[in-house]
Amino acid sequence: MKSTDYKIKSENVDVYYGDKKALTDINLNIRPNTVTALIGPSGCGKSTFLRVLNRMNDYIDSFSMTGKISIDGEDIYQSKIRVEDLRANVGMVFQKPNPFPKSIFDNVAYGLKIQGMKDKEFIKKRVESALKQAALWSEVKDDLKNPALSLSGGQQQRLCIARALAVNPKVLLMDEPTSALDPISTAKIEELIFNLKEKYTIVIVTHNMQQASRISDYTAFFYMGKLIEFDKTAEIFTHPREEKTQNYITGRFG
Amino acid sequence: MTQKNKEVCIELVLKLSGTITVLTTFGIIWVLFSESFSFFKEVSIVEFLTDNQWTPLFANKRFGIMPLISGTLLTTAIALTVALPLGLSIAIYLSEYAPKRLRLIVKPLLEMLASIPTVVYGFFALMIVTPFLKTILPNISGFNALSAGIVMGIMIIPFISSMSEDALRSVPKSIREASYGIGATRLQTSFRVMVPAASSGIIVSVILAFSRAIGETMIVAIAAGQQPRLTLNPLVPIETITAYIVQVSLGDVPHGSLEYKTIFAAGMTLFVFTFILNNIAFWVRKKFREEYE
Numbered sequence: 272m273k274s275t276d277y278k279i280k281s282e283n284v285d286v287y288y289g290d291k292k293a294l295t296d297i298n299l300n301i302r303p304n305t306v307t308a309l310i311g312p313s314g315c316g317k318s319t320f321l322r323v324l325n326r327m328n329d330y331i332d333s334f335s336m337t338g339k340i341s342i343d344g345e346d347i348y349q350s351k352i353r354v355e356d357l358r359a360n361v362g363m364v365f366q367k368p369n370p371f372p373k374s375i376f377d378n379v380a381y382g383l384k385i386q387g388m389k390d391k392e393f394i395k396k397r398v399e400s401a402l403k404q405a406a407l408w409s410e411v412k413d414d415l416k417n418p419a420l421s422l423s424g425g426q427q428q429r430l431c432i433a434r435a436l437a438v439n440p441k442v443l444l445m446d447e448p449t450s451a452l453d454p455i456s457t458a459k460i461e462e463l464i465f466n467l468k469e470k471y472t473i474v475i476v477t478h479n480m481q482q483a484s485r486i487s488d489y490t491a492f493f494y495m496g497k498l499i500e501f502d503k504t505a506e507i508f509t510h511p512r513e514e515k516t517q518n519y520i521t522g523r524f525g
Numbered sequence: 526m527t528q529k530n531k532e533v534c535i536e537l538v539l540k541l542s543g544t545i546t547v548l549t550t551f552g553i554i555w556v557l558f559s560e561s562f563s564f565f566k567e568v569s570i571v572e573f574l575t576d577n578q579w580t581p582l583f584a585n586k587r588f589g590i591m592p593l594i595s596g597t598l599l600t601t602a603i604a605l606t607v608a609l610p611l612g613l614s615i616a617i618y619l620s621e622y623a624p625k626r627l628r629l630i631v632k633p634l635l636e637m638l639a640s641i642p643t644v645v646y647g648f649f650a651l652m653i654v655t656p657f658l659k660t661i662l663p664n665i666s667g668f669n670a671l672s673a674g675i676v677m678g679i680m681i682i683p684f685i686s687s688m689s690e691d692a693l694r695s696v697p698k699s700i701r702e703a704s705y706g707i708g709a710t711r712l713q714t715s716f717r718v719m720v721p722a723a724s725s726g727i728i729v730s731v732i733l734a735f736s737r738a739i740g741e742t743m744i745v746a747i748a749a750g751q752q753p754r755l756t757l758n759p760l761v762p763i764e765t766i767t768a769y770i771v772q773v774s775l776g777d778v779p780h781g782s783l784e785y786k787t788i789f790a791a792g793m794t795l796f797v798f799t800f801i802l803n804n805i806a807f808w809v810r811k812k813f814r815e816e817y818e
Contacts (some may be wrong), residue, residue: 356708359707
């Protein structure tokens with residue numbers, strides 16, 4: 272595979288919060304249309320790394336970064352890049368479902384509306400297709416005007432996925448998207464992730480080893496701000512090269 | 526004393542302080558009601574509400590509360606026109622834009638505005654703001670609603686900015702992140718997500734500021750004049766309900782006379798206004814509180 276074929280490239284990335292070093296020398300390349308799981312104990316830097324990919328850390332005063340992150344060959348920390356365009360292109364789903372206190376429809380339409388889209392028919396179609404992709408359409412199609420907060424937790428999380436998909440991103444970042452959900456909702460989201468990789472490149476942070484092994488193609492193991500091991504998921508879970516990885520996935524710590 | 530007796534004592538003290546407060550409130554309401562009642566035995570409530578003159582202290586006595594109400598609402602409206610945009614902008618700036626350090630400095634400073642004695646504000650209005658306004662509007666009277674209203678607006682800015690900022694910051698952080706995460710700018714996030722999500726708290730802050738402005742006494746008594754006048758012209762002297770009560774209380778009106786009782790009728794009117802507003806605020810807060818869990 273040529274290096275330009277990577278969707279996301281991270282080169283020598285160091286991240287600091289004030290004096291505290293959160294990530295050290297991360298080099299990690301992610302292929303398009305794959306699911307990459309970031310695993311590791313709490314505080315290992317996996318969420319920080321995820322948030323570097325759509326510049327969500329920009330608003331943290333003490334945040335600073337060196338190194339280079341490129342998506343589709345373009346350095347996303349370059350000054351001429353509009354961070355708003357980047358984030359529309361690199362969607363994000365958060366740990367706890369966080370729909371806006373608006374209607375179901377307005378939640379999904381939000382991304383389009385802030386881009387200045389006025390065409391009502393177009394918005395309607397996009398909302399429908401996003402909800403279908405997120406496997407939520409059949410459950411809510413008659414209640415689009417209902418408040419999003421009236422949905423169940425699992426539905427809210429799928430709504431948040433639909434909201435991110437509505438603006439046609441290329442990459443989808445998920446930060447422990449099922450940690451606040453029950454097993455049935457979790458299963459639905461996992462199935463959804465599996466289907467979504469046809470169109471999107473997905474990076475998912477998870478604390479759940481089984482989840483990582485079920486849904487991901489590649490797994491990156493982070494420990495104390497360093498990338499310890501990155502390989503095909505099957506390799507990581509059956510023949511980890513590093514002892515730390517081995518200890519973590521077998522539940523000896525973390 | 527045993528531990529148990531101590532507990533009983535403390536409970537008693539706490540109960541007593543609560544009871545005293547409640548009794549005082551009821552006492553005030555009782556006096557207001559009974560004195561107003563005897564006022565309305567001599568002056569019909571229809572005249573009180575419809576007559577367009579308020580001249581209880583003149584030989585030709587007229588008892589229409591409307592001029593006082595118009596004076597009160599006029600100064601209050603001016604105050605809100607000043608305080609609402611400023612207070613809300615400050616709230617949004619502090620909660621959505623300002624770095625944390627700046628917020629921690631600016632917020633207490635703003636709240637200091639509320640701790641300046643209102644008599645100082647009144648003087649400020651009369652001696653500085655009115656002369657300044659005169660350079661722009663030569664027609665303006667020495668006592669006028671505009672200057673009092675503007676200064677009152679400055680005084681209530683912290684009511685709006687502080688409470689609205691609290692409301693904005695009590696919206697879960699995750700909602701702000703959701704908006705940023707999909708590519709919204711700070712401005713879009715502020716006005717399309719944060720302000721609507723905090724709207725109940727913001728509305729409450731405005732209503733309470735409104736209520737505070739209606740009840741404000743010193744500034745208007747000093748700077749707005751003492752001429753009950755049914756007008757919306759902000760450039761001429763007017764009188765508010767509160768200023769009238771001050772005027773009569775300080776004058777030599779004999780106790781128990783009809784003139785004396787007018788202040789209770791006026792006070793009653795004021796009470797009704799603020800009571801309704803505070804209840805609306807209470808209702809809004811209960812009814813429209815967003816639940817995020």
